[in-house]
Amino acid sequence: MGRVIGVGLVAALAATLAGCRTTATDGPGLSVVVGFYPLQFVAEQVGGDRVHVTDLAQPGAEPHDLELRPSQLARIAGASLVLYLHGLQPVVDEAVQVTDAKAMDVAALTPLRNAPAAIGPDDPRAERDSGTKDPHVWLDPTRLATIAEAVTQRLIALDPDGADEYRQREAELSATLTDLDGEYAAGLSACARHDIVVSHAAFGYLADRYGLRQIPITGLSPDAEPTPAHLAAAADEARRVGATTIFFEALVSPAVAQSVAGAIGARVAVLDPIEGLQPDASGDDYVSLMRSNLATLRDALGCAA
Numbered sequence: 001m002g003r004v005i006g007v008g009l010v011a012a013l014a015a016t017l018a019g020c021r022t023t024a025t026d027g028p029g030l031s032v033v034v035g036f037y038p039l040q041f042v043a044e045q046v047g048g049d050r051v052h053v054t055d056l057a058q059p060g061a062e063p064h065d066l067e068l069r070p071s072q073l074a075r076i077a078g079a080s081l082v083l084y085l086h087g088l089q090p091v092v093d094e095a096v097q098v099t100d101a102k103a104m105d106v107a108a109l110t111p112l113r114n115a116p117a118a119i120g121p122d123d124p125r126a127e128r129d130s131g132t133k134d135p136h137v138w139l140d141p142t143r144l145a146t147i148a149e150a151v152t153q154r155l156i157a158l159d160p161d162g163a164d165e166y167r168q169r170e171a172e173l174s175a176t177l178t179d180l181d182g183e184y185a186a187g188l189s190a191c192a193r194h195d196i197v198v199s200h201a202a203f204g205y206l207a208d209r210y211g212l213r214q215i216p217i218t219g220l221s222p223d224a225e226p227t228p229a230h231l232a233a234a235a236d237e238a239r240r241v242g243a244t245t246i247f248f249e250a251l252v253s254p255a256v257a258q259s260v261a262g263a264i265g266a267r268v269a270v271l272d273p274i275e276g277l278q279p280d281a282s283g284d285d286y287v288s289l290m291r292s293n294l295a296t297l298r299d300a301l302g303c304a305a
């Protein structure tokens with residue numbers, strides 16, 4: 001009896017060890033591994049039932065700080081396609097270099113804007129950020145559509161039998177993103193204010209697209225600790241532009257935004273950078289979160305109905 005259990009355990013262990021690799025390559029459809037949620041959204045929308053998508057970031061976790069477990073490295077190595085955005089998650093950038101993963105960097109598909117310097121007097125972080133590119137391209141729906149087109153071409157190359165289905169699904173996604181872009185353009189066309197004071201500098205592409213100006217309290221990294229001088233400078237600037245709302249994001253502490261809001265008598269509200277879904281985000285997706293962000297912006301900026 002003991003011997004039988006022992007053999008079973010060995011077999012189970014062997015299966016578990018092999019499983020990292022086999023589950024990534026076997027099963028229905030192409031195995032697509034993505035670095036974070038918006039790329040999951042694109043892969044699932046375009047791929048449908050023909051792909052199996054694994055997100056390396058966990059729901060509720062801030063994806064910039066991702067660390068990879070050995071099982072995730074094995075999954076990357078075994079995937080048919082890895083979608084990542086160079087500059088957002090350093091460990092993923094590194095992992096795709098050291099494995100022979102079939103990786104696609106979506107940051108290469110669209111010209112990137114320079115990283116904004118966080119507001120503040122002679123802040124060394126502003127210097128450090130100045131050579132960096134801003135990775136938050138997905139918050140401009142037209143740029144996400146460009147990414148979706150390229151992902152579609154790659155899926156067709158990997159799975160030519162699915163070409164018609166991928167093209168059909170991509171056309172539907174593209175129409176949705178065009179609608180969303182139109183809703184933003186119309187919804188933000190007649191507003192009393194155009195400055196958005198945000199805790200994390202994730203909204204540069206959105207601001208560029210719709211004629212807003214982003215004032216970031218911290219830089220590109222959402223959990224950087226601003227200095228008191230930095231917070232004071234942000235509060236001065238928020239007061240100067242007449243901001244009524246300071247935005248923070250759902251996956252990071254609101255303390256920084258609250259501090260600036262408290263200093264100028266503004267309120268705080270959530271503006272979601274859509275880097276990851278909340279753990280309880282049943283029913284939410286990229287499009288619903290973008291619509292919710294639009295409603296929040298229109299309210300805060302005093303936009304005409």
Ligand SMILES: [Zn+2]
Nearest residue numbers: 202220273275
């Ligand atoms: Zn970010």
